[in-house]
Amino acid sequence: MTLYNIALIGFGGVNRALAELIATKNPLWERDLGFRLNIVAVSDLYLGSVISPNGLDAKTLVEANFAKGGFGQLSGGSAEADNETIIKTAPADIIVEATFTNPKDGEPAVSHCRWALQSGKHVVTTNKGPVAIAAQELKALAKANGVHFEYEGSVMSGTPVxxxxxxxxxxxxxxxxxxxxxxxxxxxxxxxxxxxxxxxxxxxxxxxxxxxxxxxxxxxxxxxxxxxxxxxxxxxxxxxxxxxxxxxxxxxxxxxxxxxxxxxxxxxxxxxxxxxxxxxxxxxxxxxxxxxxxxxxxxxxxxxxxxxxxxxxxxxxxxxxxxxGRIETAYALLSDIVAIHKAQTAAATKEAA
Ligand SMILES: NC(=O)c1ccc[n+]([C@@H]2O[C@H](COP(=O)([O-])OP(=O)(O)OC[C@H]3O[C@@H](n4cnc5c(N)ncnc54)[C@H](O)[C@@H]3O)[C@@H](O)[C@H]2O)c1
Ligand SMILES: N[C@@H](CCO)C(=O)O
CATH class of the missing domain: 3.30.360.10 (Dihydrodipicolinate Reductase; domain 2)
Incomplete structure (x- = not known):
């Protein structure tokens, strides 16, 4: 069984729905997909940011009704959304980017993806900005750093296209x-x-x-x-x-x-x-x-x-x-993580052979 540590950038409808799935479906994913997900950091413009190397309880995150800057009350938390520090320093294998889509220049999500890939972390995203505006650059960066840039949810939510x-x-x-x-x-x-x-x-x-x-x-x-x-x-x-x-x-x-x-x-x-x-x-x-x-x-x-x-x-x-839809789009993120897991597993098997 593989444990993937993930950091959520943006904690609105979609990433909250992913946390909801994590709270209930980890045992099923462990059995059927061979991995569990552990949230080690979250950063949100409204709520602030928090890093917890051992993992945050997904159910508590979803159910707690945090006010503006509310992550500041948590151990390892701050009332500010320090995305750059979270992305670069949180002990995450995968950065889950689900902040607002900026149709003009894709920012700040393009930078979020860039920082993650440069730090050797996989990126899964439902944000259309970075994919439409900077896919070539981000795919090249992923390749150069031996990680994945996955974005199935950027076109038809969880429906695979x-x-x-x-x-x-x-x-x-x-x-x-x-x-x-x-x-x-x-x-x-x-x-x-x-x-x-x-x-x-x-x-x-x-x-x-x-x-x-x-x-x-x-x-x-x-x-x-x-x-x-x-x-x-x-x-x-x-x-x-x-x-x-x-x-x-x-x-x-x-x-x-x-x-x-x-x-x-x-x-x-x-x-x-x-x-x-x-x-x-x-x-x-x-x-x-x-x-x-x-x-x-x-x-x-x-x-x-x-x-x-x-x-x-x-x-x-x-x-x-x-x-x-929130859950439907969170599924797209899961499907991206499944794709990463399959590729990692295949690479490890090849190396061992
Ligand atoms: N909801 C859907 O059905 C759906 C489907 C496909 C793709 N998407 C895309 O997924 C992304 C998330 O969608 P959503 O429905 O969760 O949106 P949302 O508006 O509910 O949530 C976005 C969250 O990101 C936070 N945020 C915004 N800018 C930020 C920043 N710079 N740093 C940190 N946090 C920031 C906001 O505070 C908010 O909590 C969007 O890019 C959207 O276009 C959504
Ligand atoms: N706002 C978008 C979300 C999915 O990208 C829609 O309504 O299709």
């Missing part, structure tokens, strides 16, 4: 993709179709833990734009930057636009897509589209996401599943 496409569909030759890649906007469109107003629908998505800290990113398409960049760069070998992807969100759609679409047996969906052109360049876009009810993506409702990959050898392959 990156590894599915890269591993299970290897050789199928992905030529392009289109999909619903934002749970909040899809949820909001569905609620508006049911007669709810835009602002109330966005509030509901926030309460359910789907929305970004600033939901503008969801409804203006900036979140989908990052995901289009991540998928295009991973699956189509592109090197797109977010500003190269055209982007229109759903905020300008009025109740009458929604009603008119419905009357024509259509439904609005926010579609993110990318295609490899004949000259080898890749073009990406984000925009609301009216799809006929019978279109495969028209029936994808709520915070569910779906992406259809257009492949040379298999035609269209659609992956669908939860695209947002």
């Amino acid at each position: 990156i590894r599915m496409a890269e591993k299970t569909l290897a050789g199928a030759e992905v030529k392009g993709f289109e999909g619903i890649l934002n749970g909040t906007s899809n949820f909001v469109l569905g609620r508006m179709e049911g007669g709810l107003d835009f602002a109330t629908a966005v509030k509901e998505a926030q309460i359910l833990g789907y929305a970004e800290a600033d939901p503008t990113a969801d409804v203006e398409g900036f979140d989908v734009r990052l995901k289009v960049v991540i998928l295009a760069n991973e699956l189509l070998g592109a090197s797109l930057k977010p500003e190269e992807v055209t982007c229109t969100g759903i905020s300008k759609l009025s109740p009458s636009d929604i009603e008119n679409a419905k009357a024509a047996n259509n439904r609005w969906k926010l579609i993110g897509s990318a295609v490899r052109n004949e000259d080898g360049t890749v073009t990406g876009s984000v925009s609301p589209k009216q799809l006929p009810f019978e279109h495969p993506l028209a029936g994808v409702n709520g915070a569910t996401n779906a992406v259809s990959l257009n492949t040379e050898l298999l035609g269209s392959v659609t992956i669908t599943g939860p695209g947002a």
